[in-house]
Amino acid sequence: MSAASEPPPRSVSRRGLLGFAGAGAALTAAGFVGGRATAEASEASQAPSAEGAAGAYPFYGEHQPGIVTPAQDRLHFAAFDLTTTAREDLVALLTVWTAAAARMTAGQLVGDEATAYDSPPDDTGEAIGLPPSRLTITFGFGPSLFRDAQGRDRFGLAARQPKALARLPHFPADNLDPARSDGDLCVQACADDPQVAVHAVRNLSRLAFGTAALRWSQLGFGRTSSTSTAQATPRNLFGFKDGTANLKAEDSAALTEHLWVGAQDDPAAGWLAGGSYLVARRIAMTIETWDRTSLREQETLVGRDRREGAPLSGGTEFSEPDFALTGREGKPLMALNSHVRLAHPSQNDGVQMLRRGYNYTDGNDALGRLDAGLFFIAYVRDPRTHYIPMQTRMSRQDGLMEYLQHRASALFAVPPGASEGGHIGQALFA
Numbered sequence: 001m002s003a004a005s006e007p008p009p010r011s012v013s014r015r016g017l018l019g020f021a022g023a024g025a026a027l028t029a030a031g032f033v034g035g036r037a038t039a040e041a042s043e044a045s046q047a048p049s050a051e052g053a054a055g056a057y058p059f060y061g062e063h064q065p066g067i068v069t070p071a072q073d074r075l076h077f078a079a080f081d082l083t084t085t086a087r088e089d090l091v092a093l094l095t096v097w098t099a100a101a102a103r104m105t106a107g108q109l110v111g112d113e114a115t116a117y118d119s120p121p122d123d124t125g126e127a128i129g130l131p132p133s134r135l136t137i138t139f140g141f142g143p144s145l146f147r148d149a150q151g152r153d154r155f156g157l158a159a160r161q162p163k164a165l166a167r168l169p170h171f172p173a174d175n176l177d178p179a180r181s182d183g184d185l186c187v188q189a190c191a192d193d194p195q196v197a198v199h200a201v202r203n204l205s206r207l208a209f210g211t212a213a214l215r216w217s218q219l220g221f222g223r224t225s226s227t228s229t230a231q232a233t234p235r236n237l238f239g240f241k242d243g244t245a246n247l248k249a250e251d252s253a254a255l256t257e258h259l260w261v262g263a264q265d266d267p268a269a270g271w272l273a274g275g276s277y278l279v280a281r282r283i284a285m286t287i288e289t290w291d292r293t294s295l296r297e298q299e300t301l302v303g304r305d306r307r308e309g310a311p312l313s314g315g316t317e318f319s320e321p322d323f324a325l326t327g328r329e330g331k332p333l334m335a336l337n338s339h340v341r342l343a344h345p346s347q348n349d350g351v352q353m354l355r356r357g358y359n360y361t362d363g364n365d366a367l368g369r370l371d372a373g374l375f376f377i378a379y380v381r382d383p384r385t386h387y388i389p390m391q392t393r394m395s396r397q398d399g400l401m402e403y404l405q406h407r408a409s410a411l412f413a414v415p416p417g418a419s420e421g422g423h424i425g426q427a428l429f430a
């Protein structure tokens, strides 16, 4: 389903209370899927929250939600490592996660509120009474799910590992923290309310207890992209519009060409057809230095003007840059080391990506400098053609790199959407 035909969010309140086997029995999928109807919980009588802010996207569909879905305002991203060695535990986890994700995106609690008074509640509770807030939950599989660091087949899946799913290479100037990089599984939770996004990751993490453990996580605020032509372009922490020339949900031909994995892309990994690849990079921005840089220099490095986001070669925000145009001194108006020039499809064999990143701030250092930046997320059809060459070139030549540090990195294969009654990644295990 293209985003243009994606059903609009429904307005509901977070209160339906279909049954859910508690955390202890969480991984017995049947206990979850067959859940008991227990509509008598106290929250069920709460008044629905305000309409309008209450949009709900369906979880099931051809593609996973949270990719071409109009980017929400908040992010909670998490990577998990499996602690089990049993394939059936992995399948049970994906089954339980799928059902829980469908419930939470619909604005429901994950479990049965009518649990024994002396047991911990099935749902952690902090989203009770909150609307769905356009929550989407998107799951991905890391290379280490297929083979461990020694190349051993962990779950009998190695033969089906996509060729493009390998740890990203070390790029020039990378300064990565391994503890914040990679992971067997990932969960991207996006919503307009941070509490709803955090609730989603927290409950999925809780359901994984005994099967998978949180490896790293990242909060994001302020989307740094538009994924629909209906959205206004937001700004990143450098103060520039970000997302202008992004792939947009309405351009279904471009999505087919650059975003979705095709059925013939990798015959051994046919299970990924209709899915995509998710690149995650935690990029620290030295904003104090940036803030002491002239506007002229800032705009030259980006290649666009700060106010309108128009290319420096002229026009308005959505005008195509003219890389041949030169100024009075004979220099190109779009500098050779400008970010937009180096990232433009014309410099990258025509490839495009769907960017879906968020701003982040995580405190400050002893000198009072903010630990802030961009949690870069991009979805691509094939990272070998659509990300790695561009990143290599940008790491070497992009003038913005003087103000950036890539601190974490991960790549995940994002399976297609699940159908009702099935689970995420089901075709991988068939």
Ligand SMILES: C=CC1=C(C)c2cc3[nH]c(cc4nc(cc5[nH]c(cc1n2)c(C)c5CCC(=O)O)C(CCC(=O)O)=C4C)c(C)c3C=C
Binding pocket: 236, 238, 240, 241, 242, 243, 244, 245, 246, 281, 283, 285, 302, 304, 309, 339, 340, 343, 344, 345, 353, 373, 374, 376, 387, 390, 391, 394, 404
């Ligand atoms: C390798 C991919 C990219 C990384 C990493 C990246 C980091 C990054 N970008 C900005 C700010 C802007 N990026 C803009 C455009 C843009 N960036 C990429 C790719 C990466 N960016 C692409 C493909 C594009 C589109 C290029 C085009 O077709 O014109 C812009 C301009 C506005 C826009 O079109 O979105 C800004 C501003 C930062 C600050 C950053 C790392 C922190």
Ligand SMILES: [Fe+2]
Binding pocket: 339, 343
């Ligand atoms: Fe960029």
